[in-house]
Amino acid sequence: MSLFSFCKWMAEWTAQKMLIPIFEFQEGLFPPFTNPAGSIADWLGTDGGITTLAWLYAVNIAFAVGMTNLILVIHLERKIAARIQDRRGPMLSFRSFRELGEDLAGSAPSWKFKENYAGIGILQNLADGIKAIAKELIVPAKADKFLFTMGPIIFISSSVFLLVLFPLSDRFAASSAPAGLMVIMAAFSIAPIGVLTSGWASNNKYSMIGGMRSAAQLMSYEIPLLLSMAGVFLMAGSYDPVVIVEQQQASSWFFGIPIWNFIPQFIGFIVFMICILAEVERVPFDLPEAEAELVEGWTTEYSGIRYMFFLMAEYIRGFAGAAVATILFLGGWAGPWPIPPEIWFLTKVYLIIIFWIFIRWSVPRIRTDQILELGWKKLLPLSLINLLIVIFMVEIYPYFSEIVSLPEVF
């Protein structure tokens, strides 16, 4: 049962039992105010209405799953970072609610550290969220007010938009667009505009330099990124994530074992991993917010919930970037049978994210001219070589499969 058919069943049920009676009652109550385009109750009875409602449910389920994963990613980042720095990281447990209750009741909290701070610390995210929403939003007097408000909206909404675009498996997919990966890359490349906008609008020198660095970074990684993806599109002949994963699973000339794209296109895989790391602005490439050089880079003047959402959006982009890498090169949701495909997909995504977290605390940041050199003089030729290798492989493949005609072992 796919996500969409489940949502369709749910949409039919809710429409019949709840929505149609409610809208009929409302339309009976206010006859002069009925919708001139037609009654909503009638529209919900048709197939189109049910399908739209089902899609609404599907994107909301995918959004909820994505947000749950986001909390886990932030938690993993904190815990692994703490372990690398030889400390424990957040340890807040559910027992600490008792302190909160005592505090609210007016009595002095009994600080029982050994009991209250011995959990896994996932509540720290909740505490941070509450803290951020209760903080003041400061707009600098010299800032461009309109663009200062629009920049975060562009950046955050384009990042949140990424959450439903990739499927977790061929059945758990909120959107099954044939040009899925192109839509993902389009949504990815909106964000530097938001960075540049908010960096310029802050009227702060650090923000300005951060925004300009974001533009330089975009210039250096965007072309090798798309060229390294081109090899995968060529093998699959499609932009559809489902088709790409099926193609990787079908290419089994090596004793029937599926050869995922990262083996024949190893150069492309390396180039793609470097470029997607630059795209999601994680540490060796976090030039726009270089907290050692520029204060907080382009987010210097932002405070409260806006700043918290910037951090959240960066982790969403990290998660989506790892998901794209998994779909393109690591076989997506394919894996041995007893474990469901969604778990396989998330396992691969989390392995990539853990690898990135290790990189974050291991390597220094690179300079602006270095990233331009790297992008144009090293990654671009390498991605073109990868594309030529793929073209060569595709051209000789018919002969190759005739020569190597191996028996089906598995």
Added chain:
Amino acid sequence: MLGDEYVPIGIFALIALSFPVMTFFIGRFFRPHNDNALKNSTYECGEVPVGEAHIQFHFQYYMFAILFVVFDLVVVFLILWVQVYLDLAIAAKVVMLLFLLLTLLGLWYAFRKEDVIWI
């Protein structure tokens, strides 16, 4: 209907757009608002801010920016070409590879001159 698969993407684009807008709006009821001239001044590590940041910025890498505009278009053509590659005639493949070769020659020439242009 053509493009049926893109309807959920459209629906979620609206949800994603309204997510930060609604959160910023709802947060208005939870957060304090104490204006203060010192708080609203530009942050410059505690110093009194000097001048504006809306200046003519020295754009050091404009050479790469020009190349980027050209190559972004080349990549758009290339991405469309690779999707239908398996069904193409041999002439279409060769022509596209020649086009790529020509642009790469231009890129090579630009990088040879880059040492002069780079400031």
